[in-house]
Amino acid sequence: MKAPMTATFRISEDDYLAAMKLYARLTPLRLVLVAAIGVLLALAAAFGPPLVQTGSVGGLVGGGSVLLGTRFIVLPLMARRHYRKYKAIQEEFNAEVLDHGLRLTLPNTDHTIVWQNVLKWRHDERFVLLYPMPRLFHIVPKALAAQGFDLKGLLERLNRHVGPPV
Structure with missing residues (x-):
């Protein structure tokens, strides 16, 4: 791995x-x-x-x-x-796909969204949205793949652990 x-x-x-x-x-x-x-x-x-x-x-x-x-x-x-x-969303984020979830870090926060806590997800040509609650979502730009981010792995894990996109 x-x-x-x-x-x-x-x-x-x-x-x-x-x-x-x-x-x-x-x-x-x-x-x-x-x-x-x-x-x-x-x-x-x-x-x-x-x-x-x-x-x-x-x-x-x-x-x-x-x-x-x-x-x-x-x-x-x-x-x-x-x-x-919403000042926090204007800050720089780091994203990392892990086996058990998606890790998002900001200057003052380190948070892992574990797959079993993702209620649903959806995506288009620009973004993947992960919903831990019906009206709360995290934004992951698909452009991160250009930096070596494992976008394919993220989509595969979401399909496997959460189900198909809505």
């Missing part, structure tokens, strides 16, 4: 915003649910009695506005605000 490789990173405000967009991405089940509601409202708007049509159009416009407004206006504003207030 080769020695663990430590990689260093700093989360920028844009990184944090992109990670929050990944966090807010709908799961396949929720995406199907939203689509089904949209189809039902569209059918009711097209074929229902006049009162139902009016309510359905209102639901489509209102629901669509809320979804789009939340995703493209509220989320970016709140993410940038949270990043600016």
Whole structure:
């Protein structure tokens, strides 16, 4: 077994915003649910009695506005605000994949996230998010692989110990 490789990173405000967009991405089940509601409202708007049509159009416009407004206006504003207030996330991190977990170190903190304490995880082309709680996650940039970080090993261990990504 080769020695663990430590990689260093700093989360920028844009990184944090992109990670929050990944966090807010709908799961396949929720995406199907939203689509089904949209189809039902569209059918009711097209074929229902006049009162139902009016309510359905209102639901489509209102629901669509809320979804789009939340995703493209509220989320970016709140993410940038949270990043600016959360000083610890602006510090430089070290990350290291271990057999029993992911070790994250900061200047004043040394923490290992053990695999059995990871509730779920997800990833995209830029980040891996590890969730120890339903709404709390740790961000691991995939760009760390360029420093020799064992990204493949991290993904394999997450699949083996936590399950498939959500």
